[in-house]
Amino acid sequence: xxxxxxxxIAVVAAIVAALACAASVQFATPVDxxxxxxxxxxxxxxxxxxxxxxxVPVLIAVENVIADEPTRLxxxxxxxxxxxxxxxxxxxxxxLLAALLLRWIxxxxxxxxxxLIILAGALAVAYVMQGATFAVLxxxxxxxxxxxxxxxxxxxxxxAAFQLRRVKGSNVVVALIIAFFPWSxxxxxxxxxxxxxxxxxxxxxxxxxxxPGSTTTIDVPADAKAVIVSGAxxxxxxxxxxxxxxxxxxIIAPDWGFMRREQFFASRNCYPRNPAGRIxxxxxxxxxxxxxxIVLPRGTRTIRVDVNPRLPKEATLQVExxx
Amino acid sequence: MIVAAAIVLAILPFVxxxxxxxARALTSELALYAFAIGVWVFAGTVGATDFDPYIxxxxxxxxxxxxxxxxxxxxxxxxxxxxxxxxxxxLVYAVILPTQFxxxxxxxxxxxxxxxxxxxxxHDLDLANQYRDIAKSxxxxxxxxxQLGDPTGPHGEQYSRHEPFLPLLMVPGYVxxxxxxxxxxxxxxxVLLVRSLVRWLEDEGISDATIRAxxxxxxxxxxVVFYAVRIWPEVPAAFCFVEALRGVRQQRAQRWIPxxxxxxxxxxxxxxxxxxxxxxxxxxxNRNVAALAFAILALPLLVVWLVSGSATNVHTWRELIPVAxxxxxxGLFGLILDGAAGIAFQAPLFLxxxxxxxxxxxxPEGFRLGAIAxxxxxVTLLPRSEWHGxxxxxxxxxxxxxxxxxxxxxxxxxxxxxxLAPIAVWTIGIAVHGIAExxxxxxxxNGENAVGEWLSTMQHSDFSRMFPSYIRPNYAAIVAPAxxxxxxxxxKIRRPEIVCAVALALFFHFGRLPGDxxxxxxxxxxxxxxxxxxxxxxxxxxxxxGGWLMKHGDSLxxxxxxxxxxxxxxxxxxxxxxxxxxxxxxxxxxxxAMTVVDLPDVDSGGRVTLRCLDGSINLDRMDxxx
Numbered sequence: 001x002x003x004x005x006x007x008x009i010a011v012v013a014a015i016v017a018a019l020a021c022a023a024s025v026q027f028a029t030p031v032d033x034x035x036x037x038x039x040x041x042x043x044x045x046x047x048x049x050x051x052x053x054x055x056v057p058v059l060i061a062v063e064n065v066i067a068d069e070p071t072r073l074x075x076x077x078x079x080x081x082x083x084x085x086x087x088x089x090x091x092x093x094x095x096l097l098a099a100l101l102l103r104w105i106x107x108x109x110x111x112x113x114x115x116l117i118i119l120a121g122a123l124a125v126a127y128v129m130q131g132a133t134f135a136v137l138x139x140x141x142x143x144x145x146x147x148x149x150x151x152x153x154x155x156x157x158x159x160a161a162f163q164l165r166r167v168k169g170s171n172v173v174v175a176l177i178i179a180f181f182p183w184s185x186x187x188x189x190x191x192x193x194x195x196x197x198x199x200x201x202x203x204x205x206x207x208x209x210x211x212p213g214s215t216t217t218i219d220v221p222a223d224a225k226a227v228i229v230s231g232a233x234x235x236x237x238x239x240x241x242x243x244x245x246x247x248x249x250x251i252i253a254p255d256w257g258f259m260r261r262e263q264f265f266a267s268r269n270c271y272p273r274n275p276a277g278r279i280x281x282x283x284x285x286x287x288x289x290x291x292x293x294i295v296l297p298r299g300t301r302t303i304r305v306d307v308n309p310r311l312p313k314e315a316t317l318q319v320e321x322x323x
Numbered sequence: 324m325i326v327a328a329a330i331v332l333a334i335l336p337f338v339x340x341x342x343x344x345x346a347r348a349l350t351s352e353l354a355l356y357a358f359a360i361g362v363w364v365f366a367g368t369v370g371a372t373d374f375d376p377y378i379x380x381x382x383x384x385x386x387x388x389x390x391x392x393x394x395x396x397x398x399x400x401x402x403x404x405x406x407x408x409x410x411x412x413x414l415v416y417a418v419i420l421p422t423q424f425x426x427x428x429x430x431x432x433x434x435x436x437x438x439x440x441x442x443x444x445x446h447d448l449d450l451a452n453q454y455r456d457i458a459k460s461x462x463x464x465x466x467x468x469x470q471l472g473d474p475t476g477p478h479g480e481q482y483s484r485h486e487p488f489l490p491l492l493m494v495p496g497y498v499x500x501x502x503x504x505x506x507x508x509x510x511x512x513x514v515l516l517v518r519s520l521v522r523w524l525e526d527e528g529i530s531d532a533t534i535r536a537x538x539x540x541x542x543x544x545x546x547v548v549f550y551a552v553r554i555w556p557e558v559p560a561a562f563c564f565v566e567a568l569r570g571v572r573q574q575r576a577q578r579w580i581p582x583x584x585x586x587x588x589x590x591x592x593x594x595x596x597x598x599x600x601x602x603x604x605x606x607x608x609n610r611n612v613a614a615l616a617f618a619i620l621a622l623p624l625l626v627v628w629l630v631s632g633s634a635t636n637v638h639t640w641r642e643l644i645p646v647a648x649x650x651x652x653x654g655l656f657g658l659i660l661d662g663a664a665g666i667a668f669q670a671p672l673f674l675x676x677x678x679x680x681x682x683x684x685x686x687p688e689g690f691r692l693g694a695i696a697x698x699x700x701x702v703t704l705l706p707r708s709e710w711h712g713x714x715x716x717x718x719x720x721x722x723x724x725x726x727x728x729x730x731x732x733x734x735x736x737x738x739x740x741x742x743l744a745p746i747a748v749w750t751i752g753i754a755v756h757g758i759a760e761x762x763x764x765x766x767x768x769n770g771e772n773a774v775g776e777w778l779s780t781m782q783h784s785d786f787s788r789m790f791p792s793y794i795r796p797n798y799a800a801i802v803a804p805a806x807x808x809x810x811x812x813x814x815k816i817r818r819p820e821i822v823c824a825v826a827l828a829l830f831f832h833f834g835r836l837p838g839d840x841x842x843x844x845x846x847x848x849x850x851x852x853x854x855x856x857x858x859x860x861x862x863x864x865x866x867x868x869g870g871w872l873m874k875h876g877d878s879l880x881x882x883x884x885x886x887x888x889x890x891x892x893x894x895x896x897x898x899x900x901x902x903x904x905x906x907x908x909x910x911x912x913x914x915x916a917m918t919v920v921d922l923p924d925v926d927s928g929g930r931v932t933l934r935c936l937d938g939s940i941n942l943d944r945m946d947x948x949x
Contacts, residue, residue, distance in 0.1 A: 013818045020828040039824070046820070051744035053820035057827045058748060064831045067780065074366055081358070115399075122466030173355040176361050185370055197368040279369060 002180070006047070013045055014043040017056045024060045030106030030282045031073050031182045035063060037105075038080060042098045048089030053243035073182035073282075081179035085171050091135075095126035097173060098140035102184040105283035114144040121154025128161040133169025140177055140188050143265040177209040184287035186279065189264045192271030193279075200276060201323040203228070209316040212242070213309035216319075218298050224322035227303060228276045230291045232316040237261055241268035242319045244307040246294055256318065260277045261285060276323070293318060325380060327420045330678035335634045339395055340411045347650045351390045366905045377916045381422070381759040385751055388415065392539030394531075404534055405521035412517040412551075413544045416510040417424050419758055420503065420552045426762035428502075430715045433462035434470065438490035439505055446595065446631060450943035451481040470786045482630055484637045486623065488588040489556045500593045509558055510637050511553030516562035517542050520726050523569050525685035529733045536743065537672070537736060541729050544750040545670045546718040549757050549764055555715065556589040563589065563595065565726035568693050569648055570604050578603060591636055593723065594620055595700040605690060631647050653793050654705030657720060659845050660803045662790025662890050664711035666707050666728075667807070669753065675735040676728030678811055693727030702935040708865065711794055716757070716764035739750035740818050768865035770795030771845055778834065779847035786834040787845050794865055797840065837882035837929045839947040843870030853877040856941055868915055873900075873935040882929040882945060883922055890920045891943035896936030915943060 018036035025035050046053035048169050050157050064073035080101065088093050099122045104110050111316035118139055126135035131168050138157050144150050204221050209232060220227075231243050233257035242250045262283065269290065275290035296303070307317045336348035351394070354666065363379075363449075366372065402406065428436060437453050440460060458465050474482040496504035496561055520541065524534050542549060550558045563586035564875050570579025583604075587597045601616045611928075628634040645651075659665050659677055679686050680694065704710055704720050712719030736743075738787075756773065757764050763773050773781070775787030791803035816822065841848070844855060852940055853871035868891075871879060883903075890909075895917065898909045903922045909917070 009817055011406050013821045015826050016821050020824040024828045024831060043821075046818075048740065050817070053818060054744040054748050054823070056820055056824040057745070060824055060831070062826045065778065066373070067781070068371070070369045070371035071373040072368075074369060074371040110866075174359065176358055179358070179362055180365055186369075194364055212666070280459060 005102055010043060010047045010218070011063050013046075013053070014040045015052075016134045021056070021060060021063075026063055027069070027072070029069065029073065029182075030108075031076060032063060034105045034107070035076075038076070038101075041080070041101060042083050044093065044097060045083050045087045045089075049086055052083045052086055055079050055170070059250050074179075077179045077182050080181060081175040084178045084289050085156060087171065087176035088173075091130050091132045091169075092123050092126040092133040095135035095176070098136045098178060099123075099284060100179045101178060102136070102140050103284045105181070105184075106281070109281075109283075109285045111318055114147050114150065117147060117154070118142050118152050120146060124154070124158050125161045128158060128178050129165055129167075129169070131169035133171075133173050134161060134164065134167075136174050136177055139321055140184060141167055141262065143261070144260050145265055149265060182282055183279065183286040185281070185284045186260060186288065187242065188284065189259050189261070190271065190286075190288050193275070193288055196271070196273070196275055198272075198275035198277045198279070198291075200278060201226075203321040203323055205321045206319045207321075208319045210305060210307045210319065212307050212311040212313060215304065217302055217304045218319065220262050220296065221322050224254045224296065226276075226293045226323045228291050228293055228320040228323060229253045229320045230277075230289065230320060231269075232256055233312065233314045235267040235269055237315075238268045238312075243315075244305055244313065246303055246305055247300070249290075249294075251294065251317065253292035253317075256290050257285040259285070261287070293323065324421055328384050331418045332384065332391075333386075335391055335411055335414055336394075338407050338414070339391070339401065340398065344394065346399060348391060348394050351648075352387055353393070355387055355390060359386075366750070371424050371443065375759075378755065378759045382755050383427050384418070385755050385758070388539070388543055389747075389751060392543070396536040396774075397544065398535065401531065401535055404531065404538070405518045405525070405765065408521050408538050408542055409518035410513050413510070413514045415543055416548070416551050419548065420510060422505055423506070423552050423761045425760075427463045428554065429762070429765050430555075430713070431485060433460075433464045434485055434870060435490050435493070435556075436460075436462050436497075436502065436505060437467070437483065437488055438483050439493045442490055442494055444809065444839055448482055448487055449476065449480040450483055450853075451479055454481060459541060460788060461541045463502075465614060472637045474636070475635070484631070486556075486588065486590055486627065486636075487625075487630065488585070488623075489554075489653075492559065493554070495648075500824050504551060508534065508552060509554060512559040512562050513547060516547065516551075516558055516565065516726070518567045519562060519569065519783060520729060523689060523726060524733055526569065526572065527689040527730055528686070529730070529736075532734050536740075537729070537733055540672050540750055541725070543754065544672065545753045546716065546722050547725060549716045549753060549761075550719075550722050553716065555719070555722075557719060559591055560586055561725050563722050564593075564696075567600060568689060568696070568726070570750045571600060572689055572692065576612065580619070582620050583616070584622070587620060588626070588698060588887075591627055591638065592700065592703075592720075594623055594701055596696055599699050600696045603696070603743075610651040619729045620631075633753070642707070642868065643703055645702075650706035651702070653796065654710040655795030656804060657710055657801065658701075659703070660791050660800070660807065661711060661793045661800075662715050662775060662787075663766055663768065663792065663794065664717050664771070665793075666718065666721070666793070667773065667803075670725075670731055671749050673725065673728040674807075675739055675742075676731030678739070679731030679735045681696045681811065682735070687730060690730045690734060691729060693724070697724050697727060711768055713768070714765055717766075721817040741791045741817055745820055745823050767859055768794045769844060770797065770842065772947055776846040779845060782835060783847060785838045785841070785847040785851065787842075787847065788838045788840065789830055789834050791854055794856060795842065837884045839884070840880050841883060841888075841945040843881075843942045843944060846883060849880040851878045851880070853879060853935075868943050870944065872939065872941050874939045875935055875937055878932055879942070880930060880932045882923060883931045883945075884929065885922055885925045887919060887921050887948040888945045889917050890945050891917055892916055892941070893941040894938065896938050898940040899936040901932075901934040901936050905931075909938075909940065919948070920945070923947065 017039035021035040021039040025032055042055045062075050099119055103115055122135040122139040128130050140155050142150050229251055230253050235258040240252055243253055244251045258267040258269040272292040274293040276291040277292035279288055335346055340348050379667055437450055441453050442451055455465050469481055473484050492506045493505040496508035563582045566582035567579045570582055575629045587594045597620050604612050604616050624634040627636045660667050662668050689918050771787040772790055772793040778786035787799055791800040793800050853873045856872040857867045897911050900907050903921055907920050
């Protein structure tokens with residue numbers, strides 16, 4: 001057991017590190033603003049392996065020298081990942097810190113009572129398994145909407161943990177998950193993005209929302225090669241549902257916001273086949289909008305869009321833009 | 324090259340580990356690759372593309388080395404560490420060597436190679452024909468001309484000022500493999516240095532655990548790693564020095580005689596080390612040994628006299644006479660603390676070796692012998708205007724003492740081991756930087772360093788002033804000794820990384836504010852059309868003052884505080900400048916002059932523009948008065 005002096009030193013170190021990081025915050029994203037919290041996490045990890053503490057000055061340096069947002073956040077993630085890769089000590093502490101890192105940023109989006117259920121479950125799993133890996137995986141993937149599912153999942157997980165106690169975890173797996181904590185929501189809900197990353201070209205916005213049974217004809221801009229579409233209020237429809245036709249060809253697109261954390265578990269949509277969405281928000285709130293790109297045959301001058309009349313009446317097909 | 328590096332890194336664990344430890348090391352390697360690939364894929368997904376892929380690859384390679392180093396430190400037992408570290412050094416240097424070909428040979432390197440070429444092709448030391456056909460030379464430097472003051476012969480012979488021993492050593496390598504073979508010769512000396520150094524540390528009673536913890540930083544870290552893969556006599560000299568020290572300590576003539584001979588033959592300045600070592604050699608010895616020792620010391624003088632017609636070559640005996648005390652102070656603190664050329668910033672591990680001097684009585688005898696042997700050399704080096712090494716990778720003139728500093732650092736390790744993590748992180752950064760961008764190892768001696776310059780350019784603020792400079796003394800240079808003193812007092816502090824974090828936060832905070840001195844040639848000054856004076860590659864540029872040469876219409880922009888400033892300038896004719904919206908008439912000043920200028924109103928961002936309205940002016944710097 002650590003002595004009282006070490007504890008006092010660690011508490012003082014955590015406060016000083018948090019203050020130094022708070023003074024160093026340069027950008028407004030929730031991950032940047034969470035820098036003091038990250039410093040505290042590092043100091044706690046360093047309590048068991050002091051060399052890890054060197055991540056605090058590295059975080060400050062990264063915050064101050066990398067201006068490009070995605071690169072900076074990724075490097076912050078890598079620094080935290082390295083800290084977790086070398087972490088030792090009680091599994092439940094590592095699981096607790098990892099779960100906080102993955103799910104409690106941005107803090108203003110946290111529904112505390114729901115997240116406390118997840119936290120308690122993760123700690124229980126880590127405690128039973130004497131390892132953090134399984135608990136961290138659960139913490140990452142477990143939904144909080146609906147809460148009943150979260151509770152049920154963790155009860156199952158804890159029971160399973162007793163059976164899986166001999167399975168050894170790996171700090172590398174934890175580190176790999178932590179590396180992407182600035183977009184942990186994407187890790188949890190947007191696995192398809194790893195295989196088919198979304199990208200956006202130059203767009204000319206159309207912004208039409210078409211009701212079931214409606215038809216429209218739109219002139220295609222001279223240099224357009226694709227049209228961007230998405231659904232609205234279609235998250236309950238199964239994967240592959242035809243939302244309409246475009247010049248006679250079927251349009252299959254997910255709901256624009258199906259990947260939001262509140263909607264994802266209840267949604268039956270799939271990640272777009274040709275994703276044209278944008279990564280939105282940070283941490284566990286990160287998601288990609290469900291925009292689908294439909295490539296137009298060369299020389300197409302107009303498109304005629306017919307919306308499937310059998311769609312629910314609140315559903316719409318959105319023609320967002322040309323690319 | 325990437326595949327070759329991956330293969331070498333895969334072989335490396337086999338050098339150190341067996342059984343479970345080997346399996347763990349290989350698993351760690353695979354895990355790191357998996358992690359790197361995962362990050363690479365995800366970086367594309369989230370649009371994190373603002374990084375250089377080459378630097379990222381180098382970083383992964385260095386990270387593999389770090390993982391292996393951590394495991395070496397953690398392993399319980401390592402039999403025959405000297406040989407193992409030597410093999411590891413050979414493998415790693417073989418990987419790093421090709422990375423250095425991203426830039427041409429620089430500094431003294433092409434001249435050494437030119438002498439080797441002359442020996443191989445013409446069997447002489449006359450470089451006149453080499454300079455004539457410089458385009459055919461393997462140096463890759465068609466712009467090469469004789470250095471200022473190089474010796475010449477009566478019949479138009481052109482010699483190099485550099486001693487021919489190193490070129491001679493490179494001959495076999497060059498004949499077999501060309502330029503890579505010549506450099507591999509130096510790398511071979513690096514390997515020998517590593518082996519001898521481990522042996523010496525063992526001889527001096529350093530524990531196995533300390534050797535395992537520190538050697539990776541010494542072998543794969545600066546300055547050894549950079550000088551081992553470039554053509555400089557420093558690494559061979561360090562090997563000879565450590566062998567000479569071992570020979571003297573063991574009283575083995577067959578060790579110190581060849582070592583001392585090679586050391587003094589490599590560079591005339593190393594004779595100063597030999598001179599200090601000789602009294603220790605002669606203790607209780609007969610006349611024959613004394614005669615031999617003196618003959619060895621006289622030999623390089625003879626060789627140099629034969630080549631150049633002067634026993635001291637381009638140097639004079641007068642350089643040994645003590646000069647102004649302030650120059651010694653500047654040189655001493657510069658070698659330790661300078662941001663561009665000091666141990667603290669370029670190879671911080673060896674700072675522990677400097678601190679070891681404070682615990683003289685408790686240090687191993689080998690350290691004390693090495694420190695005394697270094698004395699005359701260091702004292703002679705300090706007042707020189709080129710104490711910082713000139714156009715070379717950092718720490719040039721003290722690489723030869725790395726073995727001694729390493730022994731001191733090892734002896735201090737137990738007291739200071741809490742500092743190892745911050746030191747390691749900084750060392751990793753320098754290693755990645757130097758391997759990925761070898762041309763950045765060379766930096767003009769203008770008072771800035773690579774980090775300061777980079778931050779200044781990025782943030783448009785004077786970050787260079789936050790690094791102590793003794794090349795162009797600044798306020799940080801006055802504060803730095805006090806900081807080091809505080810570090811010595813805090814050497815037992817348990818959480819040095821938190822101290823570093825606070826220091827870094829303050830560094831970035833104050834770095835963004837305007838300073839009290841504006842050096843116009845610094846990277847933070849945004850220039851519009853003005854011409855740098857003297858030009859960037861001016862020989863011995865550090866002895867010049869000056870900054871930007873401005874003509875009518877040129878302008879500079881920089882951060883400044885409100886207040887009154889002293890402007891240092893030179894101008895062959897009267898000039899008019901506009902500073903922050905106020906016009907100032909400056910008198911003619913062929914030599915540098917001072918004038919007071921006021922900045923009564925500075926905008927909230929602190930940015931000020933200086934324009935040349937009439938005439939031309941050479942701007943040096945601007946100091947705030949209040």
